[in-house]
Amino acid sequence: MTDDRRSGCPINLTLEVVGDKWSLLIIRDMMFGNRRHFRELLTKSEEGISSNILADRLKTLLDADIITREDDPSHKQKGIYSLTEQGIELLPVLAQMAAWGYQYLPVSEELGIRARLLSEGGPKMWAEFMDELRETHLGQVRRRKGPSVGERLQAAYESVVNRT
Template identity: 65%
Template sequence: MANEHRSACPINLTVEVIGDKWSMLVLRDMIFGGRRHFRELLTKSDEGIASNILADRLRRLAEQGIITRADDPSHKQKAVYSLTEAGIQLLPVLCQMGMWGRRHMPVSEDMALRSRLLEEGGWPLIRALMDELREVHLGIPRPPGTPSVSAQLLAAYEGAVASLGRTPDTQIASNKN
């Protein structure tokens, strides 16, 4: 069997899995937006991914072991997507991308808030969010008494938007994590 990879470099191999234009945004929406159904991922993203591209990225991410797809018990024609442990371990990568973007790109204050809070909270906050994702996606309970990081991020976002005199984006405010 021929080698399917350009090289065995860990950065190259990671880029081959998640380095396209859409995969990280799909993961962002699953991690920070609580989106787990195709329709949610399709319609509630600011970037406007096409349905065929989304279907392809979800298939690829599942093939690579980053997410899983299962029948939704609440609706026979729906599937629910979940992060695997490998997908959850991409959270620090997303956090670093957000921090870089905040420093070097013209981001909006409200959209940069999550990145700033995660940076300020450091590894303890990131690990707590990873534990929360494990509970939601893998069914592994968080340590007792652990506050919801997603709820903290949502409250901060809503406060920031209100201080700017705007109404919170219902796509972000509806985060169920």
């Protein structure tokens, strides 16, 4: 783990931290799938990450202060992973990638619906969702106003999945 950087360009530095094929997917699952434990991230991943890669990426993300880990009081071996403020602020990056992928790539209907809603909702919806994440991951209190963005996204996803 050397910290020599290729350049001081913000885009490059960001890529050096999360510019691989897995890190952002892990963060996506933590944000949209509410995965907080190792096993959840391992087995409920759409793409099937393997355990050594997951362990390695979690370590990297911990080092980069994008997530934190604390012990689960209900199980001595379980750890709970949480997003930090920095991690939560990666949401706009994910949202833009989702919007781009939704527009130009062969996205499946079930998995695309969230991207569509999030894209249509725009930065305002993103900010609201980030507030919800701050509540779930940082324990901050949020002034509620109706159904959460997370709930709405989940409901839309299920409605597509259950449609016969």
